Amino acid sequence: MTAAEAPAGRQLVYTLAITEGVRQALQEEPLAFMAGEDVAGAGSVFGIYRGLLDEFGPDRVIDTPISESGIIGLAVGAGATGLKPIVDIMFMDFIGECMDEIVNQLAKMRYMFGGKATLPVTVLTMSGAGMNLAAQHSQSLEAWLCHTPGLKVVMPATAYDVKGAIITAAREPNPVFVVMCKGLMALPGEVPEEPYTLPIGKANVLREGDNLTVVAHGRMIHEATKAADILEGEGISVEVIDPLWLQPLDTDTIINSVSKTHNALVVHEAVRFGGVGAEIAAQIAELAFDYLDAPVGRVAAPFSPVPFSPVLEQTYVPNAERIAAEARRILGTG
Amino acid sequence: MRGRSDARDGVPIPLCAEDAVANSSQAMEPSEEVLKDLHLRMVRIRHFEEEAGKLMEQGKSPGALHLYIGEEAVASGVMVHLSDQDQITSTHRGHGHLVAKGGEFKKMYAELYGRETGYNKGRGGSMHISNVDAGMLGANGIVAAGPPIAVGAAFSNKYLARMEGRDSMNVAVPFFGDGATNEGAFHEAANMAAIWKLPVVFVCENNGYGEFTPQAEHQAISDVADRAAGYGMPGVICDGMDAIAVWEAAGEAIERARSGGGPTLVECKTYRFVDHVGLRGIGLHYRTDEELEEWRARDPIPQHEQRMVEMGVMTAEEIQAVHDAVMADITESIEFAENSPLPDPANLLNDVYTPTAAS
Numbered sequence: 001m002t003a004a005e006a007p008a009g010r011q012l013v014y015t016l017a018i019t020e021g022v023r024q025a026l027q028e029e030p031l032a033f034m035a036g037e038d039v040a041g042a043g044s045v046f047g048i049y050r051g052l053l054d055e056f057g058p059d060r061v062i063d064t065p066i067s068e069s070g071i072i073g074l075a076v077g078a079g080a081t082g083l084k085p086i087v088d089i090m091f092m093d094f095i096g097e098c099m100d101e102i103v104n105q106l107a108k109m110r111y112m113f114g115g116k117a118t119l120p121v122t123v124l125t126m127s128g129a130g131m132n133l134a135a136q137h138s139q140s141l142e143a144w145l146c147h148t149p150g151l152k153v154v155m156p157a158t159a160y161d162v163k164g165a166i167i168t169a170a171r172e173p174n175p176v177f178v179v180m181c182k183g184l185m186a187l188p189g190e191v192p193e194e195p196y197t198l199p200i201g202k203a204n205v206l207r208e209g210d211n212l213t214v215v216a217h218g219r220m221i222h223e224a225t226k227a228a229d230i231l232e233g234e235g236i237s238v239e240v241i242d243p244l245w246l247q248p249l250d251t252d253t254i255i256n257s258v259s260k261t262h263n264a265l266v267v268h269e270a271v272r273f274g275g276v277g278a279e280i281a282a283q284i285a286e287l288a289f290d291y292l293d294a295p296v297g298r299v300a301a302p303f304s305p306v307p308f309s310p311v312l313e314q315t316y317v318p319n320a321e322r323i324a325a326e327a328r329r330i331l332g333t334g
Numbered sequence: 335m336r337g338r339s340d341a342r343d344g345v346p347i348p349l350c351a352e353d354a355v356a357n358s359s360q361a362m363e364p365s366e367e368v369l370k371d372l373h374l375r376m377v378r379i380r381h382f383e384e385e386a387g388k389l390m391e392q393g394k395s396p397g398a399l400h401l402y403i404g405e406e407a408v409a410s411g412v413m414v415h416l417s418d419q420d421q422i423t424s425t426h427r428g429h430g431h432l433v434a435k436g437g438e439f440k441k442m443y444a445e446l447y448g449r450e451t452g453y454n455k456g457r458g459g460s461m462h463i464s465n466v467d468a469g470m471l472g473a474n475g476i477v478a479a480g481p482p483i484a485v486g487a488a489f490s491n492k493y494l495a496r497m498e499g500r501d502s503m504n505v506a507v508p509f510f511g512d513g514a515t516n517e518g519a520f521h522e523a524a525n526m527a528a529i530w531k532l533p534v535v536f537v538c539e540n541n542g543y544g545e546f547t548p549q550a551e552h553q554a555i556s557d558v559a560d561r562a563a564g565y566g567m568p569g570v571i572c573d574g575m576d577a578i579a580v581w582e583a584a585g586e587a588i589e590r591a592r593s594g595g596g597p598t599l600v601e602c603k604t605y606r607f608v609d610h611v612g613l614r615g616i617g618l619h620y621r622t623d624e625e626l627e628e629w630r631a632r633d634p635i636p637q638h639e640q641r642m643v644e645m646g647v648m649t650a651e652e653i654q655a656v657h658d659a660v661m662a663d664i665t666e667s668i669e670f671a672e673n674s675p676l677p678d679p680a681n682l683l684n685d686v687y688t689p690t691a692a693s
């Protein structure tokens with residue numbers, strides 16, 4: 001069920017959908033706990049875990065030292081010995097502090113041990129630019145994670161999807177990174193009150209169309225949808241797909257769409273070189289080459305750190321106008 | 335009495351564990367059963383490693399092996415106190431830890447041979463050998479990766495004891511070297527264990543070298559136990575060439591952890607008799623022959639055997655019988671490994687993920 005198909009009902013903003021997802025994950029699983037920097041007393045620097053300490057107490061909602069290696073190591077050790085850790089890495093940029101624990105321990109333990117360990121670990125982290133937080137608090141590093149066998153990666157960009165992604169991850173016996181978008185914190189959406197999950201590895205078709213497939217993830221799904229509105233006024237019908245799960249990736253939905261539209265444009269906020277979009281473009285080229293009327297296009301951030309000054313940051317982050325312009329170029333209408 | 339001088343600098347090692355024993359009303363004295371247990375574990379490690387090293391250097395088992403020869407007293411002295419419900423994390427020099435924790439030779443050699451019958455079904459090899467069912471959470475190719483994982487296991491132990499209303503907790507023991515204490519992961523783990531009073535005993539196997547670099551060149555302290563003060567936990571030093579000394583120090587620390595008294599850093603001064611990799615090594619001359627001989631003279635196994643004979647615990651014949659039985663097990667186990675099936679390449683992608691109903 002996509003956000004568009006969700007029954008009309010209660011509205012929640014993205015941040016409160018996060019809170020509700022974690023709350024319900026903790027409610028339904030006594031072996032689950034939440035740990036991270038300032039997640040308990042402060043309810044997180046983003047306010048996304050407010051109230052959880054009061055409801056579940058300090059044994060289950062735990063402030064850690066500022067120790068990202070320690071946090072992921074805690075999750076690996078606790079997960080391998082029977083608990084269901086939900087841990088928070090405040091800003092995604094901080095995964096640099098714990099890449100060994102993520103890449104060499106969390107992702108690989110099960111395989112290295114011949115399938116004799118299970119790592120039911122959920123990692124929540126906030127990505128993306130748009131708040132003038134500069135180069136170390138604004139990155140979209142999902143490609144680093146998607147390149148690591150053993151991890152699952154979901155990047156929810158609606159209130160509905162973020163709650164569902166958290167509950168799905170918490171119930172999953174594998175390590176799942178829920179990469180959240182700080183630029184969407186105030187975004188409202190329909191969110192059912194009961195717990196629900198998302199099908200792992202299933203894309204959302206946000207909008208159907210005939211002339212061009214735009215594959216966008218994270219915050220860019222909203223820019224892609226705006227671009228589709230603009231292009232509609234020009235007589236161009238755009239299909240917008242949010243893979244949602246970047247690992248595993250729903251290749252079938254993307255290929256089926258391109259087979260219909262004959263044109264493809266991949267969009268993300270992360271740096272273009274080596275981004276997830278490069279993999280998606282390569283898969284389209286491999287699997288749908290004969291259907292393509294033009295080379296696959298990409299709109300993504302340039303090869304630069306995220307700049308601080310608002311004027312530079314706005315230039316850096318892709319937007320609907322740039323997506324629309326690239327669409328026109330691909331279709332030869334621009 | 336029990337090898338109290340540090341051959342590296344001639345300074346007597348202050349045995350804090352012994353101090354504690356001296357101050358307590360009843361000193362810990364190992365029973366005959368414990369003495370024999372320590373001996374058997376050490377002998378099993380020694381012979382396992384010597385044969386494993388030969389197999390690697392004969393080209394029979396693939397990859398590289400980091401052998402535990404010389405350090406047997408540490409793993410054995412600690413592991414006597416642990417059950418299968420207690421966890422350990424190990425290092426790239428991890429065979430000794432698994433043997434001491436009850437590892438079966440057949441599954442161990444099969445793993446070194448990359449066979450489907452190995453502990454890790456041939457997916458891990460020497461540097462990742464594990465037995466989760468017995469609480470052995472893996473050798474690890476990354477230096478200092480173990481302590482944070484052990485902290486996680488200890489967190490589970492405390493959490494589950496609370497859920498189940500138990501006062502006594504299972505204990506997690508990360509083993510690591512002197513070099514590992516220069517890694518940030520060690521520091522983060524020690525700090526977290528201390529602030530949460532987790533049932534962890536940090537066991538540092540200080541063999542005087544971080545790979546090929548002597549301790550004096552890689553850290554400005556000679557006693558790793560000094561680091562414990564920075565975490566607000568007790569730090570004790572023991573003679574890592576003496577199984578009883580390790581048994582005493584580890585026993586006290588493990589008991590404290592089990593009963594909720596929090597973590598301890600136990601530093602065991604020990605020595606690697608062979609090179610960083612393999613038996614013959616790679617021909618680097620970073621240790622003097624004199625230093626090697628000094629430490630070899632303190633070999634923990636003959637030392638322990640001599641003591642048992644003097645105490646009348648075992649006769650020389652009985653000791654020889656232990657060696658013979660271990661060697662017979664090894665011969666049979668190597669044969670098992672060599673005759674075991676290789677993994678089927680069709681199963682290359684198995685176990686990257688835990689299967690779910692949906693997948």
